[in-house]
Amino acid sequence: MAEFLVKVADEQGHMRQQVEHGYSEAEVHDRFTQQGYLVYWVKPRTLLSGGAGKFGKQGKIKQATFLIFNQQFLTLIKAGLPILTALDLLIKRQRDKTLLRLLENVRDRVKGGELLSDAFAAQQVFPKMYTTTLMAGEKSGSMEEVLSRYITYQRMVQTFRKKLLVSLVYPALLVSVVTVMLAFLITYVVPKFADLFDNMGAQLPAITVVMLAIGLHAQKYGWIFLLALAIAIFGAWRWKQSDRGAAAIDKVMLALPLIGEIRLKYQVANFSRILATLLQGGLPLVPAMETAGASMSSRQMLNGIVTAAARVREGQALAKSLEDQKLFPDLAVEMLEVGESTGALPAMLSSVAEFYEEDVQTALGAAMALIEPLILIVMAVVVGGILISLYMPIFTLGAGVH
Numbered sequence: 001m002a003e004f005l006v007k008v009a010d011e012q013g014h015m016r017q018q019v020e021h022g023y024s025e026a027e028v029h030d031r032f033t034q035q036g037y038l039v040y041w042v043k044p045r046t047l048l049s050g051g052a053g054k055f056g057k058q059g060k061i062k063q064a065t066f067l068i069f070n071q072q073f074l075t076l077i078k079a080g081l082p083i084l085t086a087l088d089l090l091i092k093r094q095r096d097k098t099l100l101r102l103l104e105n106v107r108d109r110v111k112g113g114e115l116l117s118d119a120f121a122a123q124q125v126f127p128k129m130y131t132t133t134l135m136a137g138e139k140s141g142s143m144e145e146v147l148s149r150y151i152t153y154q155r156m157v158q159t160f161r162k163k164l165l166v167s168l169v170y171p172a173l174l175v176s177v178v179t180v181m182l183a184f185l186i187t188y189v190v191p192k193f194a195d196l197f198d199n200m201g202a203q204l205p206a207i208t209v210v211m212l213a214i215g216l217h218a219q220k221y222g223w224i225f226l227l228a229l230a231i232a233i234f235g236a237w238r239w240k241q242s243d244r245g246a247a248a249i250d251k252v253m254l255a256l257p258l259i260g261e262i263r264l265k266y267q268v269a270n271f272s273r274i275l276a277t278l279l280q281g282g283l284p285l286v287p288a289m290e291t292a293g294a295s296m297s298s299r300q301m302l303n304g305i306v307t308a309a310a311r312v313r314e315g316q317a318l319a320k321s322l323e324d325q326k327l328f329p330d331l332a333v334e335m336l337e338v339g340e341s342t343g344a345l346p347a348m349l350s351s352v353a354e355f356y357e358e359d360v361q362t363a364l365g366a367a368m369a370l371i372e373p374l375i376l377i378v379m380a381v382v383v384g385g386i387l388i389s390l391y392m393p394i395f396t397l398g399a400g401v402h
Helices: 025-034 063-078 083-092 097-111 116-121 128-140 143-200 206-241 243-255 259-280 285-294 299-313 318-324 330-342 345-401
Strands: 002-009 015-022 038-044
Touching: 002 025, 015 025, 025 038, 063 083, 063 097, 063 143, 083 097, 097 116, 116 128, 128 143, 128 259, 128 285, 143 206, 143 259, 143 345, 206 243, 206 345, 243 259, 243 299, 259 285, 259 299, 259 345, 285 299, 299 318, 318 330, 330 345
Parallel strands: none
Antiparallel strands: 002 015, 002 038
16 A cells, blocks of 8 residues: 555644555545545655654554554453553553554543544554454444454464465575675676686687676676666656556566466455454444455455445345456355355355465465475576686686696
């Protein structure tokens, strides 16, 4: 999700400017309009624009810290403490300065009469799923239950992400080592051999001439290449913040043979897990779909879920509305159809999430098992080719001496 600067006015005419997360300027504009605000303008937040106003960028919250806070908050509520008293106790013991400032603002808002969910949502930092969960708990009177489900969800998500990161550590380390090694060989070792061959005055093979030219140019113009690469990466990142760029990049990612399938399954697992948690917390299906869709990192998935939610609002079944988008796998659609027909949709969504989480881990493990030896083979071929091209003239001269 991108960041946007928003200038709005409430019903009392009080103006404010804040940073808002969203997928497009139109989506953010419509969101504030539906909440009853008068929207003056919405524009992308750039590196130079900064965050102004009372609700400017507060900083990011560590997931582990936020999980611990919720566990403590749930424990205090279960003990029978009022929400304000629980917040006061947690604020006194909070060591994370960013979370401390946010909680103080939440406490002040709750003291002023705001609902807890609205107070957290006003910070513009906490996940929408969290504020929606709190809202469902307030409406149903089961705050303990919905908080407990949210904590369980967070634990599962963190465990799943840790497993994914662990499986990616070795390939990333291998690629980094190979990149550093090749950069050292081409920019330092190859030019040294160029000086040696110049002093020898020997006739060099074509492969050696090409390699020496690459090394000398890399040593001389390498900084230009790095600068151009940095500019290209920054430009791609900026383009990704736009609707067209995000949609184009996401379409390419999903079309990739192996990575696209893994990414799609991960999105399906994430959507199913969030939707199951929200439905178990008592939230209606359509708002739960909209909240779960807003959590998707895939633009195609987001657009598909938004369209499906609109059709569900019109009376269409969930499984059918998702099937029409042609994004969800057939097995997931069939499982959801069974869940709807038996009245056990939240439980079936949890089963879908577990199935595809395991599938993603299995597919990622298989992909890494193929990629790791492929990296080693490429490294051996490239490094071996460089060394052969450099030592070939020496072997030729040695044979001539004998």
